[in-house]
Amino acid sequence: MKTLMTITALAFALPAHAEFALNERFRDADGDLIADVPTDPDALVDPDTLIFAYTPVEDPAVYAEVWQGFLDHLAEMTGKNVQFFPVQSNAAQIEAMRAGRLHVAGFNTGSNPLAVACAGFRPFAMMAAEDGSFGYEMEIITYPDSGIDAVEAIRGNQMAFTSETSNSGFKAPSAILAAEFGMFAGEDFEPVFSGAHDNSILGVANRDYPAAAIANSVMGRMIDREVVTADQFVTIYQSQTFPTTGYGTAHNLTPKLQDTIRDAFFSFDWEGTALLEEFGRNGESQFIPITFQEDWSVIRTIDEANGVVYECS
Secondary structure (H helix, E strand, O other), rough: EEEEOEEEOOOOOOOOOOOOHHHHHHHOOOOOOOOOOOOOOHOOOOEEEEEEEEEEOOOHHHHHHHHHHHHHHHHHHHHHHEOOOOOOHHHHHHHHHHHOOOEEEEEEEHHHHHHHHHHHEEEEEEEEEOOOOOOEOOOOEEEOOOOOOOHHHHHOEEEEEEOOOOHHHHHHHHHHHHHHHHOOOOOOOEEEOOOHHHHHHHHOOHHHHHHHEEEEEHHHHHOOOOOOOOOOOOEEEEEEEOOOEEEEEEEEHHHHHHHHHHHHHHHOOOOHHHHHHHHHHHHOOOEEEEEEEEEHHHHHHHHHHHHOOOOOO
């Protein structure tokens, strides 16, 4: 893929720290920006079956098989049944945890703050390469001969986003287009929402969308699986590196169960697994510890630049 422009940092003027607060349902006595585990034993849950969901980036049926080896490991570690929940949207995933129907999950980069604020999500892990490096970039892509050879050429055209909760699919490109190029959706170009990164990528490949903002990790996996080919795309913008999907638990699981689930992530042997086959396409081969306070700071800043309010209805 041809890259015309790359940034290594958020060069535009954003506030140093984004405003962030948990919903009133949760407490954060230690100031780490995530919900505390309840101290009242009656508020804790220890379910016989753990429900796991992976962020709805691509076809959920594909990822049910990809995650099965890890879920078997999680079941062995916890002594519980573990069930894969194929969520269809970020909103449905957040609501499932908020309602107590989801216990362990991977929330995508952009929906992580909303899951933390409104659903009591406690992220602690992220996928990384063997050397500990991690992340992905937002890319604005088009197709060859589209007539769009630079970001400015999107003016007057249509541009596809994924969903409003997606970092690379909406929040980051919106902030960058406004701050770097003075371009605003609905004024300078027509925004459309595809619902998912794979939909946007296929839309550009099939020339349904002249441009789209996507996560390049998703596109890389689709190219590797031969769903699309690299010569169907031209990249006209690539962002700084962002954190990937954050994995964690509902805040009200018993402390012992949360600790065991955490241990399951960090003790999982990736060698020879479907997880390695799939995410190894991005160079990922292990889970590493993260903190929401530090690793999602840039995402909260982008949210503030976009005027995002973490409303929990």
